[in-house]
Amino acid sequence: MTSASNMAGADWWRGAVIYQVYPRSFQDTDANGLGDIKGITRRLPHIASLGVDAIWLAPFFTSPMADMGYDVADYCDVDPIFGTLADFDEMLTSAHALGLKVIIDQVISHTSDRHPWFVESRASRDNPKADWYVWADPKPDGTAPNNWLSIFGGPGWEWDGVRRQYYQHNFLSSQPDLNFHNSEVQDALLATVKFWLDRGVDGFRLDTVNYYFCDKQLRDNPPATTVIGGLDAPESNPYGMQNHLYDKTQPENIGFLKRFRALLDQYEGRATVGEVGDGARSLQTVAAYTGGGDKLHMCYTFDLLGPDFTPAHFRRCVGDFQAHVADGWVCWAFSNHDVNRHVSRFAETEAEQPRVAKLAISLLSTLRGSICLYQGEELGLPEAELAFEDLRDPYGIRFWPAFKGRDGCRTPMPWEASRAHAGFTTAEKSWLPVPYQHAALAVDKQEADPQSVLHHYRQTLAFRKQHPALHDGDMTFLDTKEDVLAFTRGKGDETLLFVFNLSRQPVKVALPEGVRVTKVVRMPGFEGSDAGEMVILTALDVFCGELG
Known part of the structure; x- marks a missing residue:
């Protein structure tokens, strides 16, 4: 296709x-x-x-x-x-x-706390939507049901005085989590x-x-074995201190x-x-x-x-x-x-x-x-x-x-x-x-x-559109001695070789044995070239060639 x-x-x-x-x-x-x-x-x-x-x-x-x-x-x-x-x-x-x-x-x-579903749910414990969100009783000392945290900071639970229960929120307290078990x-x-x-x-x-x-049991998350700040939780956020099981x-x-x-x-x-x-x-x-x-x-x-x-x-x-x-x-x-x-x-x-x-x-x-x-x-x-x-x-x-x-x-x-x-x-x-x-x-x-x-x-x-291999063709990485990114994309009769130099230094890359470029395919805006069994790249450059 x-x-x-x-x-x-x-x-x-x-x-x-x-x-x-x-x-x-x-x-x-x-x-x-x-x-x-x-x-x-x-x-x-x-x-x-x-x-x-x-x-x-x-x-x-x-x-x-x-x-x-x-x-x-x-x-x-x-x-x-x-x-x-x-x-x-x-x-x-x-x-x-x-x-x-x-x-x-x-x-x-989750929804907004202004959503009619939540407005009804928080009104009582026995209304038709009472179980549409994640509600839980406090611990005997009044604290939250477990140790879950919000990505946006603080506990992942908010107290509601009408129901006298906590509701879960993974994000803002105004973003209550829906109960998908219902x-x-x-x-x-x-x-x-x-x-x-x-x-x-x-x-x-x-x-x-x-x-x-x-x-369903609202079990505590265990601590993370290694605390690493991620994109959903930077190092300044204690959310990364838990293993979110x-x-x-x-x-x-x-x-x-x-x-x-x-x-x-x-x-x-x-x-x-x-x-x-x-x-x-x-x-x-x-x-x-x-x-x-x-x-x-x-x-x-x-x-x-x-x-x-x-x-x-x-x-x-x-x-x-x-x-x-x-x-x-x-x-x-x-x-x-x-x-x-x-x-x-x-x-x-x-x-x-x-x-x-x-x-x-x-x-x-x-x-x-x-x-x-x-x-x-x-x-x-x-x-x-x-x-x-x-x-x-x-x-x-x-x-x-x-x-x-x-x-x-x-x-x-x-x-x-x-x-x-x-x-x-x-x-x-x-x-x-x-x-x-x-x-x-x-x-x-x-x-x-x-x-x-x-x-x-x-x-x-x-x-990308001109080459079917880039749409859904196979992808195979090549081993090179240089610290470059090299891979092939292939579909049908077309196999393309790409070599990316992501460094700030020029490189010469020896192609693996048996890999032979039959045609240089110019990618827009770059100057990478081949010389027989060698690909030559300037800093921040890419080479594309067709393999025979």
Whole structure:
């Protein structure tokens, strides 16, 4: 099956390029300083011009916005700050007309405490929804039922004076966790999924997909044997001091994911991508959630969302996935709305940021799997440095200054360099400031520069589409004496060799015995070349050749 035909069929998601839109920061059309759905519709041609296959929209549902929309108060409506259901329908139609699939975020491990379900649940212990959330009696001394912690800081339990019980929350205390052990809860959530399927969405990104169930016995988590700060919990957060055996990743989750998949399979060409944050167990969890063809279509982990930009790291991450996940599928990403932008993580100096941005998308586009891009990375945007008084992220405010939170990657998209707020809004003030460094990298400036990061993204994604081996072909690592990343991608009669030099020094790489390049295949923007049995690379360079 060719890449083009695959994208038109039920397996369009396999090898797809998905562009994440953070609606608050994409484009404002009503001058309130916040992005909106009409703004997304306005900028869809830009997204389509990149050559991506789908967009993923962060939450736009009705919400008090305590966690920027990840605290949902109504799963079946659009928050007025973003527009209306009619605006969404218009956006969906426009995206489909441009050949773009639309994936929306489903945040179903928890709701807002303003959701009618929780309002009813907390009213008494005997109402019809009394068991829809995770409630528990206090210990005899009045303390919380167990030692579970919130990722956003403090205990994972909040006292409710009306019920005289605690309720669980993995995140903010205003984000109570749903009780997935109750089949009525599952039914209600699947009904909201069906609402959007009937509306025509093409898939769902499942937020915190391994957090749905907790241990029925509410057992204490044991201490972690090694305390290592992770992307879901930096070192300043005691959450990393526990081994989270009981507050997430429970075996009952498999049954619910099968129910979710069975619903999607009633519709043509729908897909799911799950977010798995599970520390050292992430790949095993991905294998369990994507294997067998009856649960999730694909998952992504935090493996490539850290600071490591070395050949050894990529070999380990991809190799471990291939070893653990026999028949599942992965979605790789370097950036998203929760982590520092990868140009700032990977580049050692500001001057090399554009080259690192180009090399990163070249690498990401050649890995086996689907890939997610985050708005602004096609411009090579670095992480924004914000003052404390500008922060809106409750996570960053809670742990400042040890951890600055997620606002630095959520600042508005810069469209026009010379306009106020870089063309994001005509309001006097945008919800987060637009750094002057970002305005200098605006879309209109990069459109005028053939050597820009933006044009490189388009060329690289076109290169990916031109080679079926990069869509869903096999991937095999090669052993070299140099500390470089070398692998082949093959499908049918095509086998491509890629050699990446991620260091700041030029290298000459001797190819393994029996590996022979028959044709140099130029990747966009790089100068790597071969000389018989040798590949020559400058610093931060890549070589691509076809093998005979």
